[in-house]
Amino acid sequence: MIKVCKFGGSSLANSKQFKKIKKIVNSEEDRKVIIASACGKSNKNDHKVTDLLYLCIAHKKYGMSYDSILNEIKNKHLQIINDLKLNFDLENEIKRIKSLLDKNGNVDEILSFGEYLSSKLLSLYLKCDYVDAKDVICFNYDGSINFEKTKESLLKYLKTNKKVVIPGFYGSLPNGVIKIMSRGGSDITGSIIANVIDADIYENWTDVSGIYVCDPRIISNPKKIELITYSELREMSYMGANVLHEEAIYPVKNKNIPINIRNTNDYLENGTLIVSNTDKKKTPPISGITGKKDFLVISIAKINSSNELGFLKRILDIFDNYRIPVVLVTTAIDSFSIILDKSKIKNDIYEVCNEIKTSLKCDEVSLYDNLSLVCVVGRGMKDKKGISGKIFSLLGENDINIRTISQGADEISIIVGVDDDNYEKTIKCIYERFVK
Ligand code: ASP
Numbered sequence: 001m002i003k004v005c006k007f008g009g010s011s012l013a014n015s016k017q018f019k020k021i022k023k024i025v026n027s028e029e030d031r032k033v034i035i036a037s038a039c040g041k042s043n044k045n046d047h048k049v050t051d052l053l054y055l056c057i058a059h060k061k062y063g064m065s066y067d068s069i070l071n072e073i074k075n076k077h078l079q080i081i082n083d084l085k086l087n088f089d090l091e092n093e094i095k096r097i098k099s100l101l102d103k104n105g106n107v108d109e110i111l112s113f114g115e116y117l118s119s120k121l122l123s124l125y126l127k128c129d130y131v132d133a134k135d136v137i138c139f140n141y142d143g144s145i146n147f148e149k150t151k152e153s154l155l156k157y158l159k160t161n162k163k164v165v166i167p168g169f170y171g172s173l174p175n176g177v178i179k180i181m182s183r184g185g186s187d188i189t190g191s192i193i194a195n196v197i198d199a200d201i202y203e204n205w206t207d208v209s210g211i212y213v214c215d216p217r218i219i220s221n222p223k224k225i226e227l228i229t230y231s232e233l234r235e236m237s238y239m240g241a242n243v244l245h246e247e248a249i250y251p252v253k254n255k256n257i258p259i260n261i262r263n264t265n266d267y268l269e270n271g272t273l274i275v276s277n278t279d280k281k282k283t284p285p286i287s288g289i290t291g292k293k294d295f296l297v298i299s300i301a302k303i304n305s306s307n308e309l310g311f312l313k314r315i316l317d318i319f320d321n322y323r324i325p326v327v328l329v330t331t332a333i334d335s336f337s338i339i340l341d342k343s344k345i346k347n348d349i350y351e352v353c354n355e356i357k358t359s360l361k362c363d364e365v366s367l368y369d370n371l372s373l374v375c376v377v378g379r380g381m382k383d384k385k386g387i388s389g390k391i392f393s394l395l396g397e398n399d400i401n402i403r404t405i406s407q408g409a410d411e412i413s414i415i416v417g418v419d420d421d422n423y424e425k426t427i428k429c430i431y432e433r434f435v436k
Contacts, residue, residue: 001030004199006190009040010207011264012118015083034165037186038114049114060101086124109178115167123165131157131164137171151196187248195251202259209263210272211243214289232377235413239375240292283380286434291374296342301335301364322348330404372423375415382411398429
């Protein structure tokens with residue numbers, strides 16, 4: 001059995017956290033491949049190393065001194081080295097970062113130092129082999145991952161029985177140049193590695209005991225989700241639940257490798273298990289409730305447009321031309337509501353509306369900018385009668401007006417649009433009735 005274990009930044013924030021990792025890794029022989037994020041925050045006022053590296057680059061770009069920021073990076077690592085009595089030439093690594101900054105070197109390489117340093121220290125502390133991500137995570141020139149080459153490269157290093165530590169977040173292009181992933185990318189590294197070595201499980205160690213049914217800022221102490229499918233997780237993360245990098249799902253999903261979200265600070269907790277399929281009989285109707293505020297609705301009406309071939313396509317083309325992502329489209333017969341993330345349209349809003357109105361000869365184009373979307377997710381809703389009816393009456397009874405409704409034919413989620421003022425209240429009502 002092989003377990004790939006990825007530890008997030010908060011699990012590497014200081015020497016106390018390193019000790020917790022050691023206990024976790026050594027408690028099971030199967031925990032063979034360890035992926036590390038850059039050192040994260042120890043407390044609210046602390047900074048993540050990756051953020052500090054971004055800051056150094058920005059200071060350099062605008063001709064300001066970055067010395068104090070680089071010093072903060074150095075001290076954070078030095079503290080860990082001293083506490084754990086590690087033998088590591090940090091001074092030399094800091095010089096390398098400095099020289100890259102000074103000669104305006106590869107920005108991705110500078111940013112990779114967060115994961116590089118934390119992984120070097122972790123491998124020394126755990127007495128594991130260190131494998132550099134640039135030697136095993138292989139990108140194509142278009143930024144996609146070359147899984148075959150990654151597998152080939154990685155297997156060379158996994159021949160011994162020794163556990164290995166690999167930095168997350170970066171890899172290299174075919175010409176050897178270092179390339180990073182998007183923020184939070186160590187999750188993706190873990191998932192790619194689990195895929196290429198056919199791991200039995202991908203453990204993602206963080207600072208919460210799993211995925212909660214809803215946002216703890218809205219419901220205090222919400223229930224934890226024990227088991228969820230990849231598709232449900234996808235729905236939940238698209239609509240705001242922020243647990244795992246969304247690109248981390250595909251590599252493991254393709255090979256049916258379960259993901260286990262675990263808590264480094266409470267390692268005996270089982271966490272949440274993410275799988276392809278589950279036993280339907282034991283499935284509750286609702287797995288999670290999530291959502292987001294601050295959407296904008298553009299309502300478009302034109303008499304007889306339902307008989308106008310390609311009308312919706314022409315509307316969507318306009319958004320495409322302005323590179324504005326459309327979140328949801330709900331329709332009546334001769335009218336359409338296009339739901340957009342407010343922050344993505346702010347500058348073009350009047351131009352877009354004007355273009356829709358004139359070029360498509362619409363009767364009416366109106367705006368509503370106070371919409372929240374609440375997404376009720378559950379594989380258990382499929383083929384179960386009356387769930388949507390109950391949700392809608394519940395909201396009605398609680399004086400909440402539903403502005404939009406959307407449900408796909410796979411019945412895995414129901415999305416309701418309510419006024420921003422009713423966002424928290426909607427989630428609370430659904431949680432109280434269906435989950436608690
Ligand atoms: N250190 C990177 C970031 O802060 C990647 C990661 O932690 O997953 O985004």
